[in-house]
Every structure is written in structure tokens, then in C-alpha cells.
Amino acid sequence: MANAIDAPALQVKRETAWSMAVAALVMVAFLIAAPFVLYPVFLMKALCFALFACAFNLLIGYVGLVSFGHAMFFGWASYLSAYAAKSWGWHPEVAILIGTATAAALGGVAGSLAIRRQGIYFAMITLALAQMMYLVALRVKLTGGEDGIQAVPRGRLFGVFDLADEMTMYAFVLFVALAGFFLIYRIVNSPFGEVLKAIRENEQRAISLGYSVDRYKLVVFVLSATLAGLAGSLKALVFQLASLTDVHWTMSGEVILMTLLGGLGTIFGPVVGAFFIVAMENYLASFGQWVLVIQGTIFVVCVLVFRRGIVGELAGRLRVKL
Amino acid sequence: MFEIFGIPSQALFGQLLLGLINGSFYALLSLGLAVIFGMLNIINFTHGAQYMMGAFTAYLLLQYLRVNYWAALVIAPLAIGALGIVIQRFLLQRLQNLDPLYGLLLTFGLALVIEGLFHNYYGSSGQPYGVPDALQGGHNLGFMFLPNYRAWVIVFSLVVCLGTWFAIERTRLGSYLRAATENPALVRAFGINVPRMVTLTYGFGVALAALAGVMAAPIYNVSPQMGSDLIIVVFAVVVIGGMGSIMGAILTGFALGIVEGLTKVVFPEASNTVIFAVMVVVLLIRPAGLFGRSA
Numbered sequence: 251m252a253n254a255i256d257a258p259a260l261q262v263k264r265e266t267a268w269s270m271a272v273a274a275l276v277m278v279a280f281l282i283a284a285p286f287v288l289y290p291v292f293l294m295k296a297l298c299f300a301l302f303a304c305a306f307n308l309l310i311g312y313v314g315l316v317s318f319g320h321a322m323f324f325g326w327a328s329y330l331s332a333y334a335a336k337s338w339g340w341h342p343e344v345a346i347l348i349g350t351a352t353a354a355a356l357g358g359v360a361g362s363l364a365i366r367r368q369g370i371y372f373a374m375i376t377l378a379l380a381q382m383m384y385l386v387a388l389r390v391k392l393t394g395g396e397d398g399i400q401a402v403p404r405g406r407l408f409g410v411f412d413l414a415d416e417m418t419m420y421a422f423v424l425f426v427a428l429a430g431f432f433l434i435y436r437i438v439n440s441p442f443g444e445v446l447k448a449i450r451e452n453e454q455r456a457i458s459l460g461y462s463v464d465r466y467k468l469v470v471f472v473l474s475a476t477l478a479g480l481a482g483s484l485k486a487l488v489f490q491l492a493s494l495t496d497v498h499w500t501m502s503g504e505v506i507l508m509t510l511l512g513g514l515g516t517i518f519g520p521v522v523g524a525f526f527i528v529a530m531e532n533y534l535a536s537f538g539q540w541v542l543v544i545q546g547t548i549f550v551v552c553v554l555v556f557r558r559g560i561v562g563e564l565a566g567r568l569r570v571k572l
Numbered sequence: 573m574f575e576i577f578g579i580p581s582q583a584l585f586g587q588l589l590l591g592l593i594n595g596s597f598y599a600l601l602s603l604g605l606a607v608i609f610g611m612l613n614i615i616n617f618t619h620g621a622q623y624m625m626g627a628f629t630a631y632l633l634l635q636y637l638r639v640n641y642w643a644a645l646v647i648a649p650l651a652i653g654a655l656g657i658v659i660q661r662f663l664l665q666r667l668q669n670l671d672p673l674y675g676l677l678l679t680f681g682l683a684l685v686i687e688g689l690f691h692n693y694y695g696s697s698g699q700p701y702g703v704p705d706a707l708q709g710g711h712n713l714g715f716m717f718l719p720n721y722r723a724w725v726i727v728f729s730l731v732v733c734l735g736t737w738f739a740i741e742r743t744r745l746g747s748y749l750r751a752a753t754e755n756p757a758l759v760r761a762f763g764i765n766v767p768r769m770v771t772l773t774y775g776f777g778v779a780l781a782a783l784a785g786v787m788a789a790p791i792y793n794v795s796p797q798m799g800s801d802l803i804i805v806v807f808a809v810v811v812i813g814g815m816g817s818i819m820g821a822i823l824t825g826f827a828l829g830i831v832e833g834l835t836k837v838v839f840p841e842a843s844n845t846v847i848f849a850v851m852v853v854v855l856l857i858r859p860a861g862l863f864g865r866s867a
Contacts, residue, residue, distance in 0.1 A: 314671075314673075316673050316676065316677075363852060363855050363856070366855050366859040367811070367855070367859060367860075369672060369673070370609075370614070370615045370672055370673070370676060371811055373615070373673070373676055374615065374807040374808070374810065374811050375811055375851070375855065377804055377807055378804060378805075378807055378808040378811065378848050378851055379848065379852075381801075381804045381805075381808075381848065382845050382848035382849070385844055385845050385848075386845070389841065499800075499804065503680060503684065506677065506680075510677065538691075538692070539688045539691035539692045540688065540692065541688070542684050542685075542687060542688030542691065543684070543685050543688035543689055543692070545681075545684055545688075546681040546682060546683070546684030546685030546686075546687075546688060547681070547685055548681070549677060549678065549680060549681025549682075549684065550663070550678055550681040550682060550685070552677075552681075553667070553674050553677050553678040553681065554663065554666060554667075554678070557670075557674070
């Protein structure tokens with residue numbers, strides 16, 4: 251795929267460090283102050299989706315790979331962590347690790363299959379594999395079928411902190427999400443990340459320069475799946491629920507929408523997009539299927555006239571990198 | 573009654589027939605996707621929604637205007653195809669010089685809008701649509717019972733598929749189309765209106781989806797979500813077949829329908845995942861797809 255995604259201007263270098271730092275400070279300050287004003291559960295949901303969207307953005311924004319199947323990592327991780335916490339009664343941190351590891355393993359298998367084809371086929375393969383895993387979730391006992399896994403205990407973190415307390419849970423989710431954001435930032439700005447961008451811009455040239463493109467793609471796919479799984483595991487504990495909605499293809503669509511709206515290939519875009527979409531769903535919950543119509547409309551508008559997304563547009567106007 | 577490998581013939585042929593029916597829809601839909609992909613280089617995610625709209629058009633025509641199945645078989649593809657032309661002309665054309673992935677995202681968004689709208693007005697429960705009078709009943713073939721309508725679906729979709737193949741591979745218009753797929757700039761230089769051809773191709777692909785929708789209406793209930801689950805299976809079919817060949821899309825569609833039907837007899841639990849499993853195997857041994865040219 252030559253010049254895949256319109257990334258915001260890359261010529262800015264010097265100002266990069268401070269614009270990023272300022273934005274990060276604003277974000278952290280907001281997230282620390284927010285639970286005193288907004289509902290912690292809403293914020294935790296938004297943070298989980300923000301992490302999910304950032305993980306997804308690692309693929310679409312930096313390698314130009316569109317996965318239409320990220321729900322399988324998010325959903326299956328949430329099933330496994332919910333199962334570990336409830337049926338085995340394991341500590342929340344272990345349950346989260348189990349969920350995340352599940353997503354990583356699934357990512358390894360799905361990734362090695364999907365990278366065998368490029369572009370549009372990649373999207374279709376990931377979608378089909380995710381649908382297969384959805385149908386599996388519908389059948390097997392572990393997931394509880396239509397009921398899902400309900401009343402998952404949040405437990406005590408490291409046996410010390412009681413996560414049933416909303417503020418403690420929020421602090422934990424915030425910490426994990428910020429760690430995830432930072433990790434993604436480091437990945438993108440590492441030599442490894444530079445190769446990823448080279449693959450996005452011109453895959454053939456990256457191959458001719460001697461990079462084993464497939465291996466890079468597989469590694470970043472597994473990383474993305476793993477982080478999506480981390481987000482899914484967290485979400486299972488926050489809502490004390492793992493259900494079929496999380497593995498359904500509409501979830502894959504939602505994460506694409508968040509990333510697109512926030513800005514493909516920007517560090518902060520997916521976070522903004524996730525908060526935006528989660529807030530919208532909160533306010534429009536009573537409108538039923540209109541949410542689908544509105545989401546679809548946002549897709550169409552974004553693709554036609556707003557391809558840089560909120561943060562990409564902002565970064566372009568301010569001539570900084572975000 | 574007789575048995576084949578310990579399976580009653582009635583069950584075996586019954587499932588084979590169901591498989592062929594599903595295969596007809598896979599073939600019609602993947603054919604439409606392949607035709608659109610060839611010219612526009614995008615994957616039409618709205619295809620499932622357009623199939624659903626075809627079925628709904630038939631249902632609404634009968635419900636409110638007393639227009640029967642046979643007329644719907646003509647009107648629905650024309651109407652939904654015309655709508656497709658509008659979509660291509662005003663939305664997709666603006667994405668021409670961008671990465672094809674934007675086309676995928678746009679058509680995905682459109683599918684959400686359409687499905688959401690139909691959900692709002694008709695709920696998620698299915699609406700029944702009767703089999704047309706002329707095709708009521710069926711024949712007992714001795715080894716199985718063949719309902720007339722199902723036989724009609726298989727035969728008619730075969731005719732449509734082969735007709736499309738003939739039009740593209742064996743006529744003058746088809747040769748322009750194939751040439752424009754290879755090199756649009758050159759074909760344009762010969763004085764052929766390529767943009768119009770692209771628009772009409774999209775309309776035609778969409779019309780095929782709507783036609784499949786009308787044919788599906790008497791078999792499955794007419795419901796807003798009838799397209800979205802089907803289209804994901806059709807994507808797997810397209811990955812298996814590869815979109816490079818028209819005949820390939822048709823053959824893969826029918827073959828996978830049969831595979832699915834047979835699985836239902838032998839190992840029912842796997843019947844709705846078997847196509848995805850086949851996709852995995854094909855990706856492992858022939859990544860370009862059975863009929864695909866390696867990219």
C-alpha cells in the first residue's frame with residue numbers, strides 16, 4: 251500500500267517534544283481531576299476503550315494495516331480474565347495477565363494468517379477470523395453463551411487494595427491505561443516504530459532495504475492484540491461482566507470509529523475519539539438503534555471530509571505533533 | 573430410502589440442497605463483490621445491506637402495493653442499483669485517489685446507517701414473505717423431496733451467474749470493462765467513458781446483491797440484520813476464491829455452499845464455522861486464494 255494513511259505533517263521535529271509533553275500533562279491532569287466531577291464508571295469505560303483504540307491505532311495508524319477483527323482480542327481476553335477471577339477465584343492482577351496472554355496467543359495465530367495477504371484482504375481475513383471466534387464464543391461453555399459471565403468479583407489487587415471501591419478501581423485502571431499509552435508512545439518512537447512507518451509508506455521499498463516486513467508486521471500485530479486484550483481484561487473487571495457484545499463485529503467497528511474520529515496515526519487521537527464515542531453512547535443510550543445510524547454517519551463524514559480526525563486536525567492547525 | 577455411509581439419503585440430499593441454496597447466494601454476492609472490486613478497487617462493505625434492502629423492497633412492494641414476486645425480481649435490483657449509482661457518484665467517487673481502505677471504511681459506515689434505519693422502522697424480528705404461487709409445492713424425486721421454489725433459486729442464480737460471466741468474458745462491452753480494469757488511463761485515451769463505466773459497474777454489482785435479496789426473501793425471513801452476518805461469510809468466500817476471476821467467484825461460492833451442507837450432515841456443530849476453517853487452510857497452503865493472482 252503506497253502512502254497509506256494521511257498522517258499529520260511529519261516535518262515538525264524540534265517542537266515535538268514539548269507539544270507532546272504539554273498534551274500529556276493536560277491529559278493526566280484531566281484524568282486525575284475527572285473522577286471528582288464525572289462518574290468513575292463512565293471514566294473507566296472510556297479509559298478501557300481508549301487503551302483499546304490506541305492498541306488498534308498501532309496497526310492502522312503506524313503500519314497502515316486495517317484489522318476488522320480486534321473484537322476477538324478484546325472480547326476473548328475479557329472472557330478469560332472474567333473466568334479466571336470468578337471460577338478460579340484468582341487475584342485480579344493474575345486474571346488480567348491470563349486475559350492478556352490469551353489475546354497475545356490469539357494475536358499470534360490470527361496475525362500469522364492475516365499477514366499472508368495485503369490491504370483489503372487483510373481486513374476481510376481479520377473480520378472472518380473474528381466472526382469465527384464469535385461463533386465459538388456462542389457455543390462453548392466457558393463463555394456462558396448468551397448470558398456471558400456475570401457478577402465477576404473485582405477482588406483485592408495484590409491481596410491488598412480492595413477494588414470494589416470505585417476510586418481504588420479507578421486509580422488502578424488509570425495507572426494501567428497510562429502505562430499502556432506510554433508503552434505505545436515508546437514503541438512508535440523507537441527504531442522499530444520507524445521501520446513500521448517505512449512499511450506503511452512503502453512496503454516494497456522496506457522489503458528492498460532488507461527488512462523482513464512480515465516479521466515486523468507479525469510482531470506489531472501481536473503487540474496490538476496484546477494491548478487490546480489488556481483493555482478487554484480491565485473492562486471485564488470494571489463492569490464485572492464479559493459478554494457477547496465484546497466479541498461481536500460491531501465492537502471491531504466501534505474501535506475503528508474511535509480511532510478514525512480521534513485521528514489515525516496520532517498518539518492522543520484514539521484517546522479523544524474513545525472519550526467522544528463513549529460519551530455519545532452514554533447520552534444516546536435511550537435512542538436504541540439510532541446510535542448505529544449516528545455512528546455510521548460519523549464514519550461517512552470522517553472519511554469524506556475529516557480524514558485527519560479531531561487531534562490530527564488540531565495538530566495540523568497548531569503545526570505541532572500530537 | 574437408502575443410506576450412504578450410514579447417513580439416510582433423505583438427510584444427505586436435503587442438506588446438500590440447502591448447501592446449494594446457500595451456495596447460490598454466496599456465488600451471487602461474491603460475484604458482485606468481485607465485479608465491483610475489479611473496477612473500483614474497493615471492497616463494498618455495503619453489499620450485505622444492499623442485499624437486505626433488495627429483500628425489503630420485495631416485501632414492501634407486496635405489502636403496500638400488491639406488487640408480486642416476479643415484478644419485484646425486476647424492480648428491486650433496478651431501484652437498489654440506482655441507489656448504488658447515487659452512492660458511487662456522490663460518495664465513492666470522491667475517494668478515487670485515496671487508499672482503498674477509505675472506501676472500505678465509508679461503505680462500512682453506510683452499512684451501519686442503512687441497517688440502523690431499517691432496525692428503527694421494522695424492528696429486529698423477521699417479516700415473512702410467501703413463496704410465489706407458481707412455485708408452490710414440490711416434486712418427490714424418490715431419494716428426496718425437492719421444493720419447487722428452491723429448485724428455481726438454484727437454477728436462476730446459476731443462469732444469472734453464467735450470464736454475468738458471459739457478458740464480462742465474451743462480449744465487446746465486457747472486453748472494454750476488462751481493459752479498463754487493467755489500464756483505465758489507456759482505455760480512456762481510446763475515447764471510452766471510463767468514469768461512467770465505473771459508476772454503472774458499481775450499480776450492476778449492487779443490483780446483483782439486491783436480486784439475491786429478493787430471491788432470499790421467501791426462504792429466510794426478511795430482517796434488517798439478514799445481510800450483515802451473511803456478508804462476513806461471503807468475505808471469507810472471497811478470500812478463499814480470490815477476486816481475480818469471475819468464474820472463480822462463482823465456483824467457489826457454490827462449492828463452499830455444498831461443503832457447508834455436507835458438514836451439517838457429518839458434524840453439525842461445525843457447520844457455521846466450516847467456511848472460516850476452509851479459509852484458514854487455504855491461507856496456509858495457497859495464500860493468494862484458489863483462483864487468485866498473487867498480488
